[in-house]
Amino acid sequence: MTIFKRGVSRRRVLQTGLAGIIGSGVAPLVFTKGAWAQEFCNNPTGDTVTFGLNLPLTGTYAEEGADEQKAYELAIAHLNGEGDGGLLNVLTPSALKGNGILGKKVAFVSSDSQTKSDVARAGATRMIERDGAIMITGGSSSGEAIAVQGLCQEMGVIFMAGLTHSNDTTGKDKRRYGFRHFFNAYQSGIGLGPVLGQEYGADRRAYHLTADYTWGWTQEESMKEATEALGWETVAAVRTPLGATDYSQYLTPILNSGADVLILNHYGLDMVNSLTQAVQFGMRDRQANGKDFQIVTPLISELMAKGAGESVKGIFGTSNWHWNLQDPGSVAFTKSFGAAYGTPPSQAAHTAYVQALLYADAVERAGTFYPPEVIKALEGFEFDGMGNGRTLYRAEDHQCMKSILVVQGNESPTSEFDVLNVVQEVDRDVTTYDPSIFGGDLGPAEPVPMCA
Amino acid sequence: MNNLMPRNDLFLLLGFTAVVLTMPIWLAPFGAGYPDLLQRFMIFGIFAVGFNILFGLTGYLSFGHAAFFGVGSYAAVWSFKLLTLDAIPAMIFAVLISGLFALLIGFLCLRRSGIYFSILTLAFAQMSYNLAYSVLTPITNGETGLQLTINDPRVLDAAMGQGFAGQPVPTLLGQQMSGYAGFYFCAGFLILSFFIAQRIAGSPFGMMLKAIKSNQTRMQFTGFNTRPYALSAFVISGMYAGLAGALLAVTDPLAGAERMQWTASGEVVLMTILGGVGTLVGPVIGAWIIKYFENILSALNDNILARFWSFLPDGVADVVVKVTSKFVGDGWHLTLGLVFVIIVIFLPGGIMEGVRRLAALFRRSGSSSAKPSARTQPAE
Numbered sequence: 001m002t003i004f005k006r007g008v009s010r011r012r013v014l015q016t017g018l019a020g021i022i023g024s025g026v027a028p029l030v031f032t033k034g035a036w037a038q039e040f041c042n043n044p045t046g047d048t049v050t051f052g053l054n055l056p057l058t059g060t061y062a063e064e065g066a067d068e069q070k071a072y073e074l075a076i077a078h079l080n081g082e083g084d085g086g087l088l089n090v091l092t093p094s095a096l097k098g099n100g101i102l103g104k105k106v107a108f109v110s111s112d113s114q115t116k117s118d119v120a121r122a123g124a125t126r127m128i129e130r131d132g133a134i135m136i137t138g139g140s141s142s143g144e145a146i147a148v149q150g151l152c153q154e155m156g157v158i159f160m161a162g163l164t165h166s167n168d169t170t171g172k173d174k175r176r177y178g179f180r181h182f183f184n185a186y187q188s189g190i191g192l193g194p195v196l197g198q199e200y201g202a203d204r205r206a207y208h209l210t211a212d213y214t215w216g217w218t219q220e221e222s223m224k225e226a227t228e229a230l231g232w233e234t235v236a237a238v239r240t241p242l243g244a245t246d247y248s249q250y251l252t253p254i255l256n257s258g259a260d261v262l263i264l265n266h267y268g269l270d271m272v273n274s275l276t277q278a279v280q281f282g283m284r285d286r287q288a289n290g291k292d293f294q295i296v297t298p299l300i301s302e303l304m305a306k307g308a309g310e311s312v313k314g315i316f317g318t319s320n321w322h323w324n325l326q327d328p329g330s331v332a333f334t335k336s337f338g339a340a341y342g343t344p345p346s347q348a349a350h351t352a353y354v355q356a357l358l359y360a361d362a363v364e365r366a367g368t369f370y371p372p373e374v375i376k377a378l379e380g381f382e383f384d385g386m387g388n389g390r391t392l393y394r395a396e397d398h399q400c401m402k403s404i405l406v407v408q409g410n411e412s413p414t415s416e417f418d419v420l421n422v423v424q425e426v427d428r429d430v431t432t433y434d435p436s437i438f439g440g441d442l443g444p445a446e447p448v449p450m451c452a
Numbered sequence: 453m454n455n456l457m458p459r460n461d462l463f464l465l466l467g468f469t470a471v472v473l474t475m476p477i478w479l480a481p482f483g484a485g486y487p488d489l490l491q492r493f494m495i496f497g498i499f500a501v502g503f504n505i506l507f508g509l510t511g512y513l514s515f516g517h518a519a520f521f522g523v524g525s526y527a528a529v530w531s532f533k534l535l536t537l538d539a540i541p542a543m544i545f546a547v548l549i550s551g552l553f554a555l556l557i558g559f560l561c562l563r564r565s566g567i568y569f570s571i572l573t574l575a576f577a578q579m580s581y582n583l584a585y586s587v588l589t590p591i592t593n594g595e596t597g598l599q600l601t602i603n604d605p606r607v608l609d610a611a612m613g614q615g616f617a618g619q620p621v622p623t624l625l626g627q628q629m630s631g632y633a634g635f636y637f638c639a640g641f642l643i644l645s646f647f648i649a650q651r652i653a654g655s656p657f658g659m660m661l662k663a664i665k666s667n668q669t670r671m672q673f674t675g676f677n678t679r680p681y682a683l684s685a686f687v688i689s690g691m692y693a694g695l696a697g698a699l700l701a702v703t704d705p706l707a708g709a710e711r712m713q714w715t716a717s718g719e720v721v722l723m724t725i726l727g728g729v730g731t732l733v734g735p736v737i738g739a740w741i742i743k744y745f746e747n748i749l750s751a752l753n754d755n756i757l758a759r760f761w762s763f764l765p766d767g768v769a770d771v772v773v774k775v776t777s778k779f780v781g782d783g784w785h786l787t788l789g790l791v792f793v794i795i796v797i798f799l800p801g802g803i804m805e806g807v808r809r810l811a812a813l814f815r816r817s818g819s820s821s822a823k824p825s826a827r828t829q830p831a832e
Binding site: 058109110111112117118119122123125126129130142143146147150151153154155168173175212214239241242441443449451 | 483486487488489492585586589594595596597599600601602603619621630631704706708710711747750751781782
């Protein structure tokens with residue numbers, strides 16, 4: 001009898017437990033809606049239009065992802081006419097009215113891409129198929145961006161890339177439905193090369209540590225090209241897995257390699273770790289070949305500089321944008337972002353915000369959400385006021401042509417955000433390159449693929 | 453022909469078929485009725501059914517099954533790139549390659565059993581993952597993932613004079629394999645896999661596997677050589693994994709190294725244990741539950757929670773949102789862990805044990821509660 005009683009109570013525990021779990025798991029889904037028949041993928045028929053934000057909220061690039069999310073939420077608020085309007089006031093030419101897009105309120109769904117290509121693709125598919133996203137945007141890794149861009153081409157949904165710096169995104173793997181505002185590794189090389197030559201001379205031996213995926217590969221290639229043009233010699237280029245935490249096994253061989261410059265082709269948490277550990281190894285206090293040993297970080301953002309703290313002082317790199325620029329666009333964006341979140345925006349946040357606005361503007365100018373028309377509106381579009389001077393969305397490869405920044409770790413920061421100094425603004429005429437050097441094929445815009 | 457299949461098995465198969473094919477209808481109210489997730493339900497169902505042949509029937513716990521899954525994916529994508537965009541050659545190719553790979557790894561690992569076997573498979577899988585990630589980058593494209601491009605050779609398609617406009621996607625006899633078409637394609641394979649697993653479990657071969665599980669030493673003393681049986685089970689289960697990997701590549705033509713990581717191997721173990729080790733339906737249900745939680749819970753964010761709890765008073769709602777937000781979004785693993793712990797503690801036999809207990813409860817209260825002692829007791 002006692003056994004029987006114990007059985008009942010255990011079962012009851014189980015039933016209530018399961019009921020609770022199912023109840024809390026299922027109930028919020030009442031809010032989700034199904035897809036409907038349409039003439040192109042996710043044609044918005046109601047009074048809202050949905051953006052799909054595909055962001056790495058965990059993993060190596062999580063910090064950039066979180067900052068991008070803030071920027072998207074701000075951009076959507078501004079598009080809907082809330083807040084101070086941000087860059088809507090300075091974008092020229094602009095078709096934006098601050099009443100949503102084509103009169104429809106902008107909503108968003110988001111998905112954590114975990115800094116993994118597979119997961120990013122699954123998340124984007126979910127947002128397109130289930131949540132009816134008209135456009136996918138975001139990503140903090142080129143691996144993700146290229147994977148999702150391919151998917152968007154299959155589905156017939158426009159992809160506005162967030163932070164992706166690989167040459168392949170708008171080079172070898174470019175797609176008709178994918179657009180990138182951020183600069184690329186090749187442009188970093190163009191900008192950084194002359195500054196490095198001037199600071200460190202023409203007789204240097206460089207050692208590369210490279211994140212082992214598309215972005216690292218292309219940045220290593222571009223940096224080799226830029227430094228070898230100066231007369232530098234490349235001693236070795238070693239690949240490190242994305243998301244590594246201990247770099248000592250990669251750093252030790254550098255000491256005996258005869259190199260006098262370390263080029264870190266890392267980003268996000270990887271760069272924070274590798275740079276900090278390199279400095280802890282005493283690399284910056286070393287002499288090699290009779291010169292001071294130097295470290296270069298070709299792509300750097302204020303989030304990483306903040307993470308690396310003391311280690312970043314005096315180190316050269318490039319950025320897409322910096323919050324301390326004094327043009328009206330940058331000032332306006334820093335002000336709205338600061339008012340909303342209390343910190344200055346990162347370059348990832350800036351490119352995310354601008355991409356959301358540019359898409360909305362293109363739809364307004366096209367007068368329709370029909371992707372081929374929006375693509376036509378974006379291709380060859382020239383605009384100003386977004387913080388990078390006059391900018392062109394190049395039709396040949398969907399890459400923005402604009403000025404970029406060479407930055408240096410601030411030796412005497414006045415605040416915890418004042419970690420990078422702008423050394424030089426590299427003009428758009430200098431950073432423009434021939435789109436055919438990377439090959440690739442955009443593919444057609446029509447017929448528009450139909451998602452399920 | 454009457455005894456082609458025992459009657460219960462036939463009913464189970466028919467019921468299973470009906471449940472699977474009507475999924476788009478009955479899952480819609482749960483927010484899961486969209487093709488991508490349904491396809492994943494099917495694919496990971498196949499993966500779990502195959503894993504169960506090794507773990508559930510034979511009693512060998514492999515911690516490296518994701519390797520076969522990944523190999524299947526890569527093989528399929530290469531078939532799309534080099535041969536043709538048709539799904540059938542890709543799947544045959546993938547199943548063969550992963551079968552061969554399983555033969556190799558199984559031959560080495562099955563020299564040990566128990567925890568040593570598990571560790572060996574884990575080591576091999578992690579090795580494959582790291583190879584895919586670094587040394588084999590020319591084949592796997594590393595972290596970036598292997599994708600189809602317009603300029604792939606596709607020898608057979610070219611020979612047949614088929615050109616493609618736009619992004620190439622896998623097809624089946626010209627029909628695109630995304631969306632619901634892809635779901636029914638995968639569903640067909642899940643039902644087929646289920647049928648084969650059912651037949652294996654009921655066959656003399658299956659009996660051998662069960663005997664290996666219950667006492668391998670006793671088998672050996674009676675003169676059986678168990679190694680070939682265990683190796684066959686390992687290869688079959690590896691082929692299942694390869695099939696699942698290939699289907700994932702058919703419905704979404706990108707192969708990334710992450711799907712070979714040890715977490716992916718662990719996931720299929722969780723699926724099987726959660727559903728019920730050794731049962732036919734259990735692993736499939738386990739796979740569905742885990743994929744459902746992964747996709748649905750990880751998509752919830754603070755805004756949705758705030759809307760959901762908005763009926764509560766302000767201060768309370770904030771606290772509740774704060775607490776519940778730890779269990780959704782990127783914290784969904786916490787929920788999964790809790791569910792897993794609860795299941796393992798209260799239902800060691802997984803969800804299928806829960807179903808059995810419920811059925812027993814109904815039967816007991818239904819017939820007559822007056823003579824519970826009349827039930828037959830086991831002899832031991």
